[in-house]
Amino acid sequence: MTAFLENFHFLRPWALLLTLPALGVWWASQQASDTTRRWRRVIDPELLKHLVVGDRSRRLLQPHHLALAGAFLAILAVAGPTWQREKSPFAEQAAPAMIVLKVAPTMTTTDLAPTRLDRARQKLADLLRLRDGMPAGLIAYSGTAHLVLPPTPDRDVVLGMAGALSPSIMPREGDQLAQAVKRAAEVLRDGSQGGSILVVADTVAPGQATALKALAGGPPVILFAVAPPQVVAADANLAAAVSALDAREVVATVDGEDVATIARRLADAPGAPVAAGDAVRWQETGWWLSPVIALLILFWFRRGWVIAS
Numbered sequence: 001m002t003a004f005l006e007n008f009h010f011l012r013p014w015a016l017l018l019t020l021p022a023l024g025v026w027w028a029s030q031q032a033s034d035t036t037r038r039w040r041r042v043i044d045p046e047l048l049k050h051l052v053v054g055d056r057s058r059r060l061l062q063p064h065h066l067a068l069a070g071a072f073l074a075i076l077a078v079a080g081p082t083w084q085r086e087k088s089p090f091a092e093q094a095a096p097a098m099i100v101l102k103v104a105p106t107m108t109t110t111d112l113a114p115t116r117l118d119r120a121r122q123k124l125a126d127l128l129r130l131r132d133g134m135p136a137g138l139i140a141y142s143g144t145a146h147l148v149l150p151p152t153p154d155r156d157v158v159l160g161m162a163g164a165l166s167p168s169i170m171p172r173e174g175d176q177l178a179q180a181v182k183r184a185a186e187v188l189r190d191g192s193q194g195g196s197i198l199v200v201a202d203t204v205a206p207g208q209a210t211a212l213k214a215l216a217g218g219p220p221v222i223l224f225a226v227a228p229p230q231v232v233a234a235d236a237n238l239a240a241a242v243s244a245l246d247a248r249e250v251v252a253t254v255d256g257e258d259v260a261t262i263a264r265r266l267a268d269a270p271g272a273p274v275a276a277g278d279a280v281r282w283q284e285t286g287w288w289l290s291p292v293i294a295l296l297i298l299f300w301f302r303r304g305w306v307i308a309s
Contacts, residue, residue, distance in 0.1 A: 004083050011080030011282055018078070022071040029067070063299070070296040077286035077293070086283040095195040095269045096135040096151035098184035098219075099124065099158070102201035103165045104142040104175060109202070111228050112252065119252065120200045120226045121162050123259055128155035130263040135195075137187055140165050143174025145183050151191060177204055177241065178211035185218040196220040196269035198262065199247070201238075202227040209240035220269055221247035222262055 010016065101124075107117035128136060135151035136158050148161050167173070181197060188195045197219050223242050225232040232238060232251050242249045250261050 008083040015079040018075045026068040066296050066299050070293050073289045073293050077289040080286050082282040082285055084283050094134040097266050098137045098197045100139045100180045100184050100199045103140045103170055105167050116202050116226050125159055126259045139180050139184050141180035142170040143172030145176055145180035175205035177208050181215055188219050199223045204237045204241040206237050209244040212241055212244040221245045222265055223247045223249050225251045
């Protein structure tokens with residue numbers, strides 16, 4: 001109880017000034033409803049009470065009384081009474097991950113059953129399951145890069161889009177990883193929520209390292225190499241791309257260790273900075289008065305209630 005009294009205050013105390021016009025309207029309404037006011041000036045009060053039939057001014061509950069009570073409650077609700085804090089919904093917003101998926105003929109190689117592309121999709125399904133509810137976007141690339149889906153917390157939509165991708169629908173063959181990473185960085189920057197980039201590829205074309213080096217310093221990058229470990233180890237272009245992007249490399253494994261590692265690193269990615277004072281805020285409680293206000297309004301729908309007074 002002591003904590004309640006110490007913390008109780010109004011978020012918008014200026015709204016309490018509305019009680020002054022509310023009292024003015026109530027007083028005017030009360031004067032207008034007093035039908036004997038003018039007669040009291042010329043007739044003795046003791047005689048007047050015997051001349052008036054059915055004096056409704058003696059009723060304890062009248063419409064303008066309920067109107068005043070409803071107005072006071074509405075003003076209190078608008079003023080925002082509060083006594084406890086709550087976390088802001090923006091304070092713990094998960095940082096998004098932009099998935100950059102290579103969709104080129106090399107991804108149809110069967111050294112990872114059933115194919116490298118299918119294995120990549122399986123791993124992405126496991127990853128999004130671990131990151132359930134956290135936003136993820138999708139970019140597909142081969143000879144060109146295309147935004148498939150901006151960050152969304154709906155993993156089924158992301159997986160559905162990834163499942164529909166194949167090299168046959170890409171407009172041009174090739175390996176434009178730098179173009180895809182640049183597009184992913186733009187999406188994250190436009191979203192203003194921080195985040196990181198997950199590149200899912202088996203190989204990197206020669207010459208891409210130079211273009212990728214110009215993109216260093218952007219969002220953190222994880223390169224998920226979807227190829228047998230011996231192929232990854234022998235790929236100098238892949239190693240050059242990792243170095244150029246200052247990325248963290250994760251090689252596909254037969255178990256779930258690769259997915260768990262990626263999930264941990266994505267969780268460490270910085271999100272959007274929270275402004276001072278936005279992490280915790282005072283909880284709005286004025287809306288709890290809404291049912292009481294609604295009940296008071298119901299009396300105004302009684303037949304003859306307002307007119308009879």
